[in-house]
Amino acid sequence: MKIELFQTERLDEIKEFFGELIFPSNLNCIGCGESIWNKNPYSLCHSCYQKLEFTDQVCKHCGRRTLLGTSCFCQSEHYYFDSIDTCLVYNDFLQKLIFRYKYGHQTYLSRFFTEILIQKLNEKEIFYDYITYVPIHRNRMRERGFNQTQLIAEMVGEHFSVPVVEFVTRTKDTPFLSSYRPFQRMLLVEDAFEHKEIEVQPKSNILILDDIVTSGSTLSTVSKVIKKEHDSLRVHCIAIGNARV
Numbered sequence: 001m002k003i004e005l006f007q008t009e010r011l012d013e014i015k016e017f018f019g020e021l022i023f024p025s026n027l028n029c030i031g032c033g034e035s036i037w038n039k040n041p042y043s044l045c046h047s048c049y050q051k052l053e054f055t056d057q058v059c060k061h062c063g064r065r066t067l068l069g070t071s072c073f074c075q076s077e078h079y080y081f082d083s084i085d086t087c088l089v090y091n092d093f094l095q096k097l098i099f100r101y102k103y104g105h106q107t108y109l110s111r112f113f114t115e116i117l118i119q120k121l122n123e124k125e126i127f128y129d130y131i132t133y134v135p136i137h138r139n140r141m142r143e144r145g146f147n148q149t150q151l152i153a154e155m156v157g158e159h160f161s162v163p164v165v166e167f168v169t170r171t172k173d174t175p176f177l178s179s180y181r182p183f184q185r186m187l188l189v190e191d192a193f194e195h196k197e198i199e200v201q202p203k204s205n206i207l208i209l210d211d212i213v214t215s216g217s218t219l220s221t222v223s224k225v226i227k228k229e230h231d232s233l234r235v236h237c238i239a240i241g242n243a244r245v
């Protein structure tokens with residue numbers, strides 16, 4: 001693990017201790033609301049914890065879950081990112097949590113998603129120079145008030161002391177992609193993003209965060225826009241939920 005916590009670990013413990021006194025985070029399960037012990041993992045009761053399905057085996061080329069290893073039958077498919085990984089299967093339980101977070105204004109759930117991502121990133125042997133996220137269009141920003149993925153990215157960046165940078169903007173307000181087939185999604189997002197003028201060190205590693213990966217087309221398009229401007233960068237993607245088709 002090359003990402004270091006530096007000496008802030010002790011400070012974080014102290015902040016955590018006093019924070020817990022004022023704002024106890026884990027007294028109720030974030031899944032069902034039942035009272036729990038405040039050391040339960042991810043602030044979940046035993047029954048809700050059992051509903052998390054970790055995606056241990058994921059093809060790093062396309063993001064599909066595999067039975068064994070990090071590659072599958074997708075070698076003829078092209079994606080612009082260098083690797084992709086996911087944390088959890090996008091099952092009913094995770095779908096409800098993400099829905100509550102994104103549309104129910106339950107921002108405290110950001111802590112759960114951040115913990116899940118940190119655990120996955122701790123398993124990786126990559127040092128990330130920058131963290132970024134999939135931006136939302138200004139119309140969605142007006143509806144929701146903020147970009148939920150950006151909030152998680154900021155928390156992950158703070159944990160690893162890695163700067164969070166917006167590399168692209170969303171110039172097209174695409175419809176919800178879930179009802180479209182993969183090739184249609186690719187067409188819809190193809191020109192949805194534009195790069196921003198950013199100075200970066202060549203050959204840096206970038207991590208793009210997203211909430212759910214379905215066809216991989218959004219993450220591939222964002223990677224393409226980034227690489228078009230900065231062709232020496234290596235772009236890695238991570239999504240919380242895996243709904244890969």
Ligand SMILES: [Zn+2]
Nearest residue numbers: 029032045048
């Ligand atoms: Zn529960």
Ligand SMILES: [Zn+2]
Nearest residue numbers: 059062072074
């Ligand atoms: Zn694959």
